[in-house]
Amino acid sequence: MTDKPDPLAPIHAAYAAFAARDVGALLDAFDPGIEWVHPEGMHKYGLGGTKHGHAGVKEFLAHVPTVLGGMRLHPVEFVREGERVVVFGHRDITSLSGHTETQPFVHSWVLREGRAVRMEDIFDTVAFHRVIES
Numbered sequence: 001m002t003d004k005p006d007p008l009a010p011i012h013a014a015y016a017a018f019a020a021r022d023v024g025a026l027l028d029a030f031d032p033g034i035e036w037v038h039p040e041g042m043h044k045y046g047l048g049g050t051k052h053g054h055a056g057v058k059e060f061l062a063h064v065p066t067v068l069g070g071m072r073l074h075p076v077e078f079v080r081e082g083e084r085v086v087v088f089g090h091r092d093i094t095s096l097s098g099h100t101e102t103q104p105f106v107h108s109w110v111l112r113e114g115r116a117v118r119m120e121d122i123f124d125t126v127a128f129h130r131v132i133e134s
Contacts, residue, residue, distance in 0.1 A: 008078055010116055011085050011109055015075050023061060027054045031115040036060060041125030045132055067132055069094040075107070085109040091123075099134040103127050 006012075010029040017025035035050055036057045042048035045067045051060045064071070075089040087107040094100040103123060110118040 007080060007111070008085060010111060010114055011078065011087065014116060014119075015073060018073055023058060026061075027057065029116055030054065030057065030119075031112065031117040034116055035118040037118070037120040039121070039123065039125050042128065044129070067096070069096045069098060070100075073105075083111050085111065093128065093131045095131050095134045097134060099131065101127070101131045103131075 014026055014029040017023075017029065033053055034057060035052060037050045038048050038060075040048045046063050047060070047067065051057055070092075071094065072092045073089060074091065075087045077088040079086045079088075085108075087109065088104070089107070090102050090104050092100055092102050106122040108118075108120040108122065109116050
């Protein structure tokens, strides 16, 4: 009997890499053509819309520190249906001025052949704006 690989392994690896600020390990969990989707309501800060591929993710991640002082993700619940994994959690968001708030998120991931091909970040953009502007 052969042990099957954990279908959630790429998702867990992505959160661990994000926590460690290890962009290389993060990209290892992603298909080279990944779609990285954030709410359109974040365009004001250069954080909205869909980024494509590893280059798009790296560009997005490089821009985040220009509008935020920091962020820590706390994934809590993982729900898997076929190739989709939905993650419910919360994040600690710190503004450039040092103000921190905790806010909920939902991440919708699509996996193919052991790598993430799509990640959509779903959250309250009005509350997020409040932190950025604090």
